[in-house]
Amino acid sequence: MEEINKRLSQELARKDAEIAALRAALAAATGSGAAPGAAASAMVPAAEALGLGEMLLAACVDGRPADALRIIDEGADLDRANNSGQTCLMLAAEDARFDAVAELLVRRGAKVDLVNIGGVTALMLACRHKRVATALLIVEKGAALDITDRSGETALDDADANGL
Secondary structure, three states: OHHHHHHHHHHHHHHHHHHHHHHHHHHHHHOOOOOOOOOHHHHHHHHHHHOHHHHHHHHHHOOOHHHHHHHHHOOOOOOOEOOOOOEHHHHHHOOHHHHHHHHHHHHOOOOOOOOOOOOOOHHHHHHHOOOHHHHHHHHHOOOOOOOOOOOOOOHHHHHHHOOO
């Protein structure tokens, strides 16, 4: 249990650092110093500096599903990953606010079997966070059920452990 808590603390620290870096990059790219969640139109000129994939990641990390949907429509790289290997689909699979984003990502062709640095897939995350509709959508798109994470667990193990 202590090892799990240590790993979770490390992952949270990494995510906090990524969020801070993305916020700083967005502020620098827009030249406005605007806080995340600012009007979507303020982010459009930042596309050249950050790229749409980075902007999509920032919208998912910062909890801005409306911006994420707009950026997807603009042609963002759906499979762009952050330093931890988390894709937007993985981030969306964890958060109920992003159900529409997850659906659009899958329907537009986001790869469902990519893994992060821990060997975790979007399906595993959806199961761990009890995101049933997202998990079903990912399975319908052909997600592999036999991929194992670093601890040897599969999405089916995660679903079982969370009563899905």
